[in-house]
Amino acid sequence: MGIIEKFFPNVVPLWSGPDGVVDAINQTLYMTFWTTLVAGIIGLIVGILLLLTGEHGLWENRPFYSVLDKLVNVFRSIPFIILLAVLNDVTRFIVHTGIGPTAALVPLIAGAAPFYARQVQNALLTVDPGVVEAAESMGLSPMQIVFRVYLREGLSELIRVSVLTIISIIGLTAMAGAIGGGGLGNLAINTGYLRYQNDVIWVSLIFIMILVFAVQFIGDIFARKTHH
Amino acid sequence: MSAETVITFDDVDVVFKEKKKEAVHAVDHVSLDVNRGDIYGIVGYSGAGKSTLVRLINLLQRPTSGSVTVLGDDMASLSASELRDKRRKIGMIFQHFNLMASRTIADNVAFPLRGIKSKAEIKQKVAELLDLVGLSDRADAYPAELSGGQKQRVGIARALASDPEVLISDEATSALDPKTTVSILNLLKELNTKLGLTIVLITHQMEAVKQICSRVAVMEAGAVIERGSLLDIFAHPQQPLTKDFIDTTMQLDSTLETIAKQPAVQNLGPNERLIRLTYLGDSTDQPIIATLFAKYQVTANILFADIQSLQDTPFGNLIVVLTGEAANIDTALQFLKDEGVTVTAVQIPGGKK
Numbered sequence: 001m002g003i004i005e006k007f008f009p010n011v012v013p014l015w016s017g018p019d020g021v022v023d024a025i026n027q028t029l030y031m032t033f034w035t036t037l038v039a040g041i042i043g044l045i046v047g048i049l050l051l052l053t054g055e056h057g058l059w060e061n062r063p064f065y066s067v068l069d070k071l072v073n074v075f076r077s078i079p080f081i082i083l084l085a086v087l088n089d090v091t092r093f094i095v096h097t098g099i100g101p102t103a104a105l106v107p108l109i110a111g112a113a114p115f116y117a118r119q120v121q122n123a124l125l126t127v128d129p130g131v132v133e134a135a136e137s138m139g140l141s142p143m144q145i146v147f148r149v150y151l152r153e154g155l156s157e158l159i160r161v162s163v164l165t166i167i168s169i170i171g172l173t174a175m176a177g178a179i180g181g182g183g184l185g186n187l188a189i190n191t192g193y194l195r196y197q198n199d200v201i202w203v204s205l206i207f208i209m210i211l212v213f214a215v216q217f218i219g220d221i222f223a224r225k226t227h228h
Numbered sequence: 229m230s231a232e233t234v235i236t237f238d239d240v241d242v243v244f245k246e247k248k249k250e251a252v253h254a255v256d257h258v259s260l261d262v263n264r265g266d267i268y269g270i271v272g273y274s275g276a277g278k279s280t281l282v283r284l285i286n287l288l289q290r291p292t293s294g295s296v297t298v299l300g301d302d303m304a305s306l307s308a309s310e311l312r313d314k315r316r317k318i319g320m321i322f323q324h325f326n327l328m329a330s331r332t333i334a335d336n337v338a339f340p341l342r343g344i345k346s347k348a349e350i351k352q353k354v355a356e357l358l359d360l361v362g363l364s365d366r367a368d369a370y371p372a373e374l375s376g377g378q379k380q381r382v383g384i385a386r387a388l389a390s391d392p393e394v395l396i397s398d399e400a401t402s403a404l405d406p407k408t409t410v411s412i413l414n415l416l417k418e419l420n421t422k423l424g425l426t427i428v429l430i431t432h433q434m435e436a437v438k439q440i441c442s443r444v445a446v447m448e449a450g451a452v453i454e455r456g457s458l459l460d461i462f463a464h465p466q467q468p469l470t471k472d473f474i475d476t477t478m479q480l481d482s483t484l485e486t487i488a489k490q491p492a493v494q495n496l497g498p499n500e501r502l503i504r505l506t507y508l509g510d511s512t513d514q515p516i517i518a519t520l521f522a523k524y525q526v527t528a529n530i531l532f533a534d535i536q537s538l539q540d541t542p543f544g545n546l547i548v549v550l551t552g553e554a555a556n557i558d559t560a561l562q563f564l565k566d567e568g569v570t571v572t573a574v575q576i577p578g579g580k581k
Contacts, residue, residue: 128326130324130326131326131327131328133326134320134326136288137286137315137318137319137320138315138316139312139314140312140340144343148339148342152330152331153329153330155330156330228330228371228372
């Protein structure tokens, strides 16, 4: 009998097969990837809109900003576990199922996009307004300024908040998993915790941590490359 | 001389209204003409409205009322794309340089040309401009690796990339040390002569104006309170603020304090008078001090003398104690005035009894 079987008696039979560890890892990766992609795009667009329409923005528009700003705040103030429950019907309507990783994507995106939007707005606000003014004085259009000044000059800050957001998305997938989404969160709670199989909890935790560290590591490499 | 007007401010007003705060009248009914080839200096203390005024030129600031015409077009009437084209004809440099930290020097200079010119053209233009500002060897460096003066040179090269006819300098030397300031101002002067570039320069340093400007406007509380050629303003300042600026530049205010402490000044006799003489250019052909004695038996004890060059014209400031018969001194002073010398009686602050 090997050391693995000794310390992880419940993990070994659970490794592969339906609802096993490998499955759980794949599901977590699946939820993290799609949430990051979709919430990333939505958050980036909304964040840029907040930036442009906010005070002293290139398209300053108080009514529009105030509506968007409040919308973001409302979504950010809902605890995620409650958002999961609230969005159940919406989820069924969109993906025609209430459980599984795909169903979890709807609340995950709804939870992560406003968070990321605010992070993007704050990241881009760190770009020196003088540089933006210089670009304006050179005859650049607002869209050119977004792509060639804000996203470029704010890139290292943008990478920092993106890493932060992805890590928080991994955290959310664990919560979504626990109420029917699958993945490592589901494995840790519904298999490990509820059946008193502590080794399963530990293995879930280890894989989540590996995932978080990997994201942080890759983010740091990019951040270093963009810093001058 | 009928010079071509390139910038016209016509009764321009800018009012900032903030919620729950009193409205700020940043620019107060300003009318001003800038001619082609001018180096137009606008001086004033912080908050006088200089920055707001120059931002009206490229419409970074919209006028509340009045109009600003640049190179023949009323700026406020242009469409968004016409405005962008026009802005390429108006370069701007800044106090804090405003370079992009994530781009190399060459990329910063190339920035305004992206998407307008071909890559080969941009490369050639950037090389020319970096050569012009003396930074060819730093093309691949990043702004963080440069000194303040070098950064401003990059700023100037970038501002010139789209061959502007007008250059706005927004306190461009205020963050630099005196020696670097002189070299940047010389560069601007060179560009003005070489390229015929019209420059509008705002600053709180009269020193900078003295070095390169041909015309000057003095601003206070949003309004232009005095304007004229550099020589006129220096020789015959009218407003207290203008005099203040000039005295600070000439270091006359601190000199007066020192002079006031001298016994010769504190104990002026009945036949002695403390006088300041200011003259410009050709009034210096006559040996005036010698003439005072030869003609009027008035001796001059020179306490302070300073001669500076304004656009290659000598500009002299003397503080003297004149000694002689009261009537003779009066005649002597009249002689000086006739010679074009400005005569001012100097009041000693807190003179001892």
